[in-house]
Amino acid sequence: MGMTGVSWSDNWEAVYTNPAGLARVHRREIEIGLGGGTYQLSIDGQRFPVEPPRGMTIGFALPLPFGDVLRDRLVLAGGFYTPANVLLRGHVDFAEVPQWSVADRAQSLAINVGLGIDLSDVVPGLHLGLGVSALANVVGDLTVRLDETHAFQSVVETQLLASFSPIAGVAIDQPNWGLGLVYRHEVRSEMNLHIVVSDLPVMLPVLTIGALVQYDPAQAAIEGYYRFDPNLRLVVNVTWRLWSYFPGPYHPTTDGSFLPPAPQFHDTASPRVALEGTLHCGNADLVIRGGYALELSPSPGAFFGPQRNADGSNVTMPDGSLVAAPLRIIDNDRHVLTLGLGITYRFSQNERLHIDLWGQLHAMADRTHLISLTATAPSTGGPPGLVSGGYIVVGGWMMGLEF
Amino acid sequence: MRTACIAVVTFALALVGASIARAQPMDTYGMGSRSIAMGGAVTADVEDFSANYYNPAGLVRGTSLRIGGGWYGAIHDLRVDGASSNVDPLHGAVMGLVVPGHIGDFRFSFGLAVHLPDDAVSRTRSLPHAQPRWELYDNRGHRTYLAAHLAIRPVDWLLIGGGISFLSLSSNALTIRGDLDIMNASSSHLESSLLANLTSIRYPQVGVQVIPIPELSFGLVYRGQFSLDNTLTAEVGCARSMPGCSHDVSLLFGSMPPFRGYFDLFTQSVNAFVPQQLSLGGSWSITPQFRVNAEVTWVNWSSYVSPIGTSDITLQIDLPPSLANMIRIPSNIAGTRPIAANFSDRFVPRVGAEGLAFQDSHVAIRVRGGFFYEQTPIPDQTGMTTLIDTDRWVWSVGLGLALIDLRPLLDGSLSFDLHLQYAYLPDRTTRKASFVDTTGDFVAGGQMFIGGLTMELAFR
Numbered sequence: 056m057g058m059t060g061v062s063w064s065d066n067w068e069a070v071y072t073n074p075a076g077l078a079r080v081h082r083r084e085i086e087i088g089l090g091g092g093t094y095q096l097s098i099d100g101q102r103f104p105v106e107p108p109r110g111m112t113i114g115f116a117l118p119l120p121f122g123d124v125l126r127d128r129l130v131l132a133g134g135f136y137t138p139a140n141v142l143l144r145g146h147v148d149f150a151e152v153p154q155w156s157v158a159d160r161a162q163s164l165a166i167n168v169g170l171g172i173d174l175s176d177v178v179p180g181l182h183l184g185l186g187v188s189a190l191a192n193v194v195g196d197l198t199v200r201l202d203e204t205h206a207f208q209s210v211v212e213t214q215l216l217a218s219f220s221p222i223a224g225v226a227i228d229q230p231n232w233g234l235g236l237v238y239r240h241e242v243r244s245e246m247n248l249h250i251v252v253s254d255l256p257v258m259l260p261v262l263t264i265g266a267l268v269q270y271d272p273a274q275a276a277i278e279g280y281y282r283f284d285p286n287l288r289l290v291v292n293v294t295w296r297l298w299s300y301f302p303g304p305y306h307p308t309t310d311g312s313f314l315p316p317a318p319q320f321h322d323t324a325s326p327r328v329a330l331e332g333t334l335h336c337g338n339a340d341l342v343i344r345g346g347y348a349l350e351l352s353p354s355p356g357a358f359f360g361p362q363r364n365a366d367g368s369n370v371t372m373p374d375g376s377l378v379a380a381p382l383r384i385i386d387n388d389r390h391v392l393t394l395g396l397g398i399t400y401r402f403s404q405n406e407r408l409h410i411d412l413w414g415q416l417h418a419m420a421d422r423t424h425l426i427s428l429t430a431t432a433p434s435t436g437g438p439p440g441l442v443s444g445g446y447i448v449v450g451g452w453m454m455g456l457e458f
Numbered sequence: 459m460r461t462a463c464i465a466v467v468t469f470a471l472a473l474v475g476a477s478i479a480r481a482q483p484m485d486t487y488g489m490g491s492r493s494i495a496m497g498g499a500v501t502a503d504v505e506d507f508s509a510n511y512y513n514p515a516g517l518v519r520g521t522s523l524r525i526g527g528g529w530y531g532a533i534h535d536l537r538v539d540g541a542s543s544n545v546d547p548l549h550g551a552v553m554g555l556v557v558p559g560h561i562g563d564f565r566f567s568f569g570l571a572v573h574l575p576d577d578a579v580s581r582t583r584s585l586p587h588a589q590p591r592w593e594l595y596d597n598r599g600h601r602t603y604l605a606a607h608l609a610i611r612p613v614d615w616l617l618i619g620g621g622i623s624f625l626s627l628s629s630n631a632l633t634i635r636g637d638l639d640i641m642n643a644s645s646s647h648l649e650s651s652l653l654a655n656l657t658s659i660r661y662p663q664v665g666v667q668v669i670p671i672p673e674l675s676f677g678l679v680y681r682g683q684f685s686l687d688n689t690l691t692a693e694v695g696c697a698r699s700m701p702g703c704s705h706d707v708s709l710l711f712g713s714m715p716p717f718r719g720y721f722d723l724f725t726q727s728v729n730a731f732v733p734q735q736l737s738l739g740g741s742w743s744i745t746p747q748f749r750v751n752a753e754v755t756w757v758n759w760s761s762y763v764s765p766i767g768t769s770d771i772t773l774q775i776d777l778p779p780s781l782a783n784m785i786r787i788p789s790n791i792a793g794t795r796p797i798a799a800n801f802s803d804r805f806v807p808r809v810g811a812e813g814l815a816f817q818d819s820h821v822a823i824r825v826r827g828g829f830f831y832e833q834t835p836i837p838d839q840t841g842m843t844t845l846i847d848t849d850r851w852v853w854s855v856g857l858g859l860a861l862i863d864l865r866p867l868l869d870g871s872l873s874f875d876l877h878l879q880y881a882y883l884p885d886r887t888t889r890k891a892s893f894v895d896t897t898g899d900f901v902a903g904g905q906m907f908i909g910g911l912t913m914e915l916a917f918r
Binding site for chain 2: 083085113115117119120121122123124125131133135147148149150152214217248250252259260262264308309311312313402403406456458
């Protein structure tokens with residue numbers, strides 16, 4: 056459905072798309088799914104290897120059967136996505152090395168929990184929702200000491216700390232149309248491991264293994280749908296992402312380390328459109344879905360920018376001039392085509408099994424960057440800027456029970 | 459109906475191949491106030507969210523939708539030669555769901571449980587091999603537990619549940635380049651690249667409950683083995699054997715020309731090993747108001763992987779001759795290698811009882827008690843390692859208050875359960891084989907105080 060859902064989600068997936076949609080859930084449901092994909096990304100015509108995402112999803116939604124003023128009022132839901140082999144993967148290379156920091160963000164455990172509130176008796180069709188997303192941060196210390204016998208002893212302590220980000224949304228349903236609005240706060244996962252080495256014949260500073268390994272910007276989305284008839288629905292969505300707050304993935308390795316240029320990301324707006332049609336056949340429903348999204352890149356591409364000190368100020372030469380350094384965060388505008396197929400089988404009025412298949416094609420618009428792949432300093436008349444492009448294909452299935 | 463059963467079983471198999479769970483501090487501290495108060499002897503008698511840990515088959519025992527949450531804390535008074543070992547207290551929250559359903563007559567249930575320490579989601583710690591540590595209590599409790607299970611009830615007397623697990627921490631690789639000022643470390647200009655993975659490990663948990671008559675039930679549960687591997691590699695500069703390496707480090711010494719240096723550090727250790735376990739238990743309702751439970755758990759500690767890890771360090775410096783008398787570079791720096799732990803398997807007997815003390819149309823009060831004994835699996839530490847442990851005798855008591863008339867707001871019950879637990883670790887004397895052992899002979903023992911409160915909403 057073109058990555059929409061803010062106005063129409065009516066199952067556990069609403070914990071992410073818009074928790075207000077949880078209020079539409081009237082049956083208990085649990086769902087499980089697997090997804091995977093392949094990256095075919097290229098720089099200057101050469102394939103650039105990026106480990107493809109592969110993971111599984113578990114979700115549930117639970118209408119809370121209170122009575123009295125809370126009757127049919129509250130729905131609790133949760134969703135978990137875990138990559139198949141890693142729960143959190145951070146890969147931050149040296150700044151001059153090309154890296155797809157935006158497209159390669161799927162390798163992280165994600166946990167979402169939400170509560171939908173049905174206020175239809177107050178305002179017809181009104182739903183509210185609140186939720187949180189959780190992500191892990193890693194902090195730790197490694198202390199290495201050399202003793203008198205030239206044997207070294209190490210003490211390692213690492214901790215996973217959870218960080219939480221709120222999600223809030225509102226939705227209105229009317230007989231033929233609906234509207235949804237959602238805000239998702241930024242989600243970030245950081246690593247900070249400190250290495251302290253003492254008693255070596257040379258003095259090593261405290262080394263910090265630090266990086267912002269996962270960053271999803273704050274985003275707001277508004278979406279509406281219209282039903283041409285009960286079995287055909289059109290959805291239109293615009294999603295803003297506040298990428299301008301992205302600080303870049305780099306942390307200083309030591310107090311005196313230089314940092315690469317600031318990433319200079321800018322905010323983006325992504326238009327999306329989708330269509331959903333339903334066919335009925337006895338106890339089964341067949342749903343066909345399709346959509347399109349334009350995902351504009353927040354990155355200015357690869358460029359030379361002012362190198363920074365550990366405190367974020369620019370590094371200057373004795374004559375006051377700035378020191379230029381390359382930053383090759385590669386990203387392209389993406390045209391996203393989506394397709395889905397769902398089958399729902401009703402065992403009875405309240406018991407259903409559904410299976411959904413989905414697929415996405417992310418076609419990267421070719422992009423010529425400001426600097427070449429190998430340039431180490433700004434120059435005029437140098438080699439042309441590097442060209443990035445390619446495509447991403449992802450797909451998967453979901454199976455759920457409603458009861 | 460056959461189609462429905464196949465659908466649920468297919469779903470169950472998919473979930474068994476996919477559910478999430480994490481390391482198990484519950485092995486030591488239990489989960490859920492009712493179960494803890496009964497000494498953990500609930501393999502044959504559990505149906506609240508703690509069934510996710512004790513026996514997932516119990517998820518389908520009741521018909522109520524249950525939502526629970528609570529808090530617990532544990533204080534360790536563990537001592538070596540009379541001095542406190544400063545084992546950190548542990549406290550955190552537990553939460554869980556039991557979501558029963560049916561398609562026709564076919565009953566199934568979905569369960570979810572979370573244990574979250576207050577201070578950190580997870581903590582790993584590896585120490586030098588000679589440093590004394592309470593191996594089973596120092597760090598193993600500092601883990602998040604997240605479990606999702608599905609249970610089915612194909613016939614009325616047979617309950618089957620299962621799920622599988624988990625996560626591992628972690629591997630980190632760091633590469634550093636730049637200028638390193640060996641006279642003034644803070645003037646160094648170093649840059650780093652990072653590759654870090656929290657990799658996942660899966661282990662199974664399956665259980666059955668058999669209820670031949672309403673007054674009697676039996677339970678069997680298997681929990682798989684897993685461990686958390688912690689690897690860290692830090693490479694500063696390029697080794698002599700790495701021609702073409704692009705992350706050189708130049709050492710600066712005053713006004714002398716820079717010279718090449720290389721430092722490589724590798725550590726790998728296993729944390730929070732959880733052995734496979736098998737529990738067999740029974741539960742007998744002697745009267746409608748009084749129930750006794752008993753069980754025994756086999757714990758495969760003999761597979762324990764040594765917490766003493768591998769570590770290596772390499773230091774290469776192309777020292778200018780003029781500095782040879784000022785800076786001494788050791789020709790070889792010794793690392794560490796794992797030392798076999800040689801733990802022994804153990805059987806843990808548990809008993810528990812629960813009685814209805816009072817009930818009217820609004821409220822029910824239950825009292826509970828339990829006991830279990832854990833023999834230490836750790837052999838006498840006469841050699842290089844000092845992994846401290848003693849036997850553990852554990853008594854627990856509990857009180858449950860259920861409000862059972864909350865209509866019209868709630869057609870069901872709201873219950874509050876309290877548990878208190880005391881663990882006694884009798885003194886154990888360790889005599890080192892070597893007279894020059896840096897640790898020396900010692901006596902270890904202590905006690906633990908554990909308590910908590912759980913609240914549960916049950917919708918009929």
